[in-house]
Amino acid sequence: MRRTPSRRLLAAALLVASMLTPLAVTPAAAVHPAPGVDRHHGDDCPPGGLGPELTARLDKAIEDVRRQAGIPGIVAGLWMPGKGSYVRATGVADTVTRAPMTTDVFVRIGSETKTFTVTALLKLVDQGRIGLDDPISDYVDHVPNGENITLRQLAEMRSGLFPYTDDPDFQHDLLSDPQREFTPHEVLAYGFKHDNTFDPGTQFQYSNTNLVLLGLVVEKVSGRSLVDFIEQRVLRPARLRHTVFPVDAAIPEPHPRGYTNQTLTGEVADATDWNPSWAWAAGAMISDLHDLHRWARIVATGTLLSPQTQAERLRMLPTGHPGTSYGLGIFDSGGWIGHNGSIPGYETVTVYLPSRKATLVLMLNTDITYQGQEPSSLVARAITEIVTPDNVYDRPAPLQ
Numbered sequence: 001m002r003r004t005p006s007r008r009l010l011a012a013a014l015l016v017a018s019m020l021t022p023l024a025v026t027p028a029a030a031v032h033p034a035p036g037v038d039r040h041h042g043d044d045c046p047p048g049g050l051g052p053e054l055t056a057r058l059d060k061a062i063e064d065v066r067r068q069a070g071i072p073g074i075v076a077g078l079w080m081p082g083k084g085s086y087v088r089a090t091g092v093a094d095t096v097t098r099a100p101m102t103t104d105v106f107v108r109i110g111s112e113t114k115t116f117t118v119t120a121l122l123k124l125v126d127q128g129r130i131g132l133d134d135p136i137s138d139y140v141d142h143v144p145n146g147e148n149i150t151l152r153q154l155a156e157m158r159s160g161l162f163p164y165t166d167d168p169d170f171q172h173d174l175l176s177d178p179q180r181e182f183t184p185h186e187v188l189a190y191g192f193k194h195d196n197t198f199d200p201g202t203q204f205q206y207s208n209t210n211l212v213l214l215g216l217v218v219e220k221v222s223g224r225s226l227v228d229f230i231e232q233r234v235l236r237p238a239r240l241r242h243t244v245f246p247v248d249a250a251i252p253e254p255h256p257r258g259y260t261n262q263t264l265t266g267e268v269a270d271a272t273d274w275n276p277s278w279a280w281a282a283g284a285m286i287s288d289l290h291d292l293h294r295w296a297r298i299v300a301t302g303t304l305l306s307p308q309t310q311a312e313r314l315r316m317l318p319t320g321h322p323g324t325s326y327g328l329g330i331f332d333s334g335g336w337i338g339h340n341g342s343i344p345g346y347e348t349v350t351v352y353l354p355s356r357k358a359t360l361v362l363m364l365n366t367d368i369t370y371q372g373q374e375p376s377s378l379v380a381r382a383i384t385e386i387v388t389p390d391n392v393y394d395r396p397a398p399l400q
Contacts, residue, residue: 049084054386058086061382066091069370069378073101073256075363077289078383080356087289093256093365106242106252106288107363108276109348110341113285114211115299116245118155118329119234120218120226122313126306129221132328139217144192149200151217154210155328156317160198163207164191170278175264178274178344179249184212187278204319204326208282211329215281226281238298243287249275251286256365258345268368271345283343289361292350296359299330300337300352323394334384335391336360340376342367347376353391360384360393 050058058078066074073091089101124130130139136154137146144161153159164170170190174180191209198205215226222229227245235243244252251272260271276284287295297303302310316325316332324333331339338351349362360383362376370378380393 050078050080050086051084055086057386058383059088059090061386062088062379063090065375065378065382069373069375070368071364071366071375071379072259073365074379075101075103075105075107075289075361076379076383077103077293077359077361078387079293079359080387081358093254095257095259101256101365102254103289104254105363106244106255106286107348107365108251108258108341108343108346109285109287109292109350110279110283110343110346110367111208112287112292112339112341112348112350113245113279113281113283114329115295115339115350116230116234116243116285117211117215117218117226117281118313119299119304120230121151121155121214122305122309122328123233124218124221125312126309130217132312136213136217139220140213142192143213144196145200151214152312152328153200154214157204157206157210157319157326158201158317159207159210160196160200160203160205161207161209161213162191162194162197163205164188164209164212167191167194172264174278175262178271180277181275182278182280184216184280187280188212204317208279211282212280218281234304237304238295240287240291240295243285243291243295245285246276249273259366259368260344261368262344274344276343279343283341287348289363292348292361292363293359296338296350296352296361297357299339300354333393335388336380336384336393340374342374342376347374349376349380349393351380351393353388355391356388358388 062074062076071091072095073093075089078086087103089103091101093099093101093105125132130151132152133150135147136143136149136151140146143149149159164187167190170187188209218229219226227247230245257270258272259268261268263269302313313328313330316327319326324331330337335355336351336353341348344367345365347364347367349360351360360380362379364376366375384391384393
């Protein structure tokens with residue numbers, strides 16, 4: 001999910017309060033996880049067990065990609081029941097101090113937020129409070145062609161609504177002031193001034209506009225802020241104690257510095273403390289290795305949803321990009337099910353391979369592409385070519 005400095009901006013792995021319900025402040029414990037907690041207790045595969053030869057091959061492959069693509073730091077977690085696990089950090093968390101990357105860091109997870117927002121939406125489907133084939137006009141006014149665009153089409157990225165992150169005025173306004181606070185309705189306005197790009201349901205186009213609208217639906221139907229609903233109905237049942245939907249630019253400690261070239265000049269900048277409000281329901285969240293490991297299996301197997309609703313979620317449709325299909329806020333790449341994330345300064349991948357019950361999580365402190373490729377995709381491909389050669393994670397082009 002990517003772009004050229006401006007278009008990359010936030011279109012693919014990310015993004016974006018509602019005039020209906022103001023955002024509530026998240027409980028302090030959710031924003032600042034309690035210190036001293038063993039965040040890696042209870043993993044289903046203890047460290048090690050893959051054998052020295054395979055471990056050495058993975059070490060070399062990851063380091064080769066890191067150096068070639070100029071990635072400052074990488075955290076990689078691979079869990080393969082029956083074989084063991086591989087958890088490594090390589091490179092640096094800070095290019096100035098040269099502090100090493102460690103496995104216990106928090107990072108911004110960009111578009112992986114979509115899996116949480118769509119899970120919240122599907123919880124309301126299971127409660128019978130909304131239907132996937134309801135038009136968005138039933139919930140949000142003034143959506144272009146909203147009476148013909150369904151909630152399902154929004155979640156599938158098949159609405160035809162213009163991606164607000166592609167709007168030049170939005171790109172300029174964000175990059176001119178990365179600390180600016182945006183509301184969902186403000187970012188939607190950038191997209192709504194453009195004509196829709198195609199008729200609903202006829203094509204795939206990755207658009208963060210879709211997820212911002214779904215976040216507003218969750219707020220209107222639940223009567224609660226999206227932050228509160230995800231905390232209470234998704235994070236707590238999933239026991240994700242170190243996953244955060246921030247209400248400001250803060251990021252819990254410890255965290256690496258994040259580096260981007262999505263700037264007005266194209267020069268590399270430290271984006272660690274940029275305000276993610278523009279990304280909201282599509283890309284604002286923060287997590288760590290342990291929670292993403294848990295979440296990969298939960299979202300891919302439907303632990304929090306009814307079997308019928310999970311089946312709807314996993315009804316994958318073509319994206320036009322070889323090897324990748326897309327369901328309801330979730331994709332399949334080479335058999336690996338989940339999502340990636342990209343937001344200025346950070347990239348992540350959280351995927352689950354049902355045939356092997358395997359989980360792969362990657363966390364990087366840059367979103368700078370290498371030869372047009374997202375760095376997280378390069379690392380994921382290198383790992384899966386070694387451990388699951390019949391199921392290679394390979395997204396050769398961004399989903400947008």
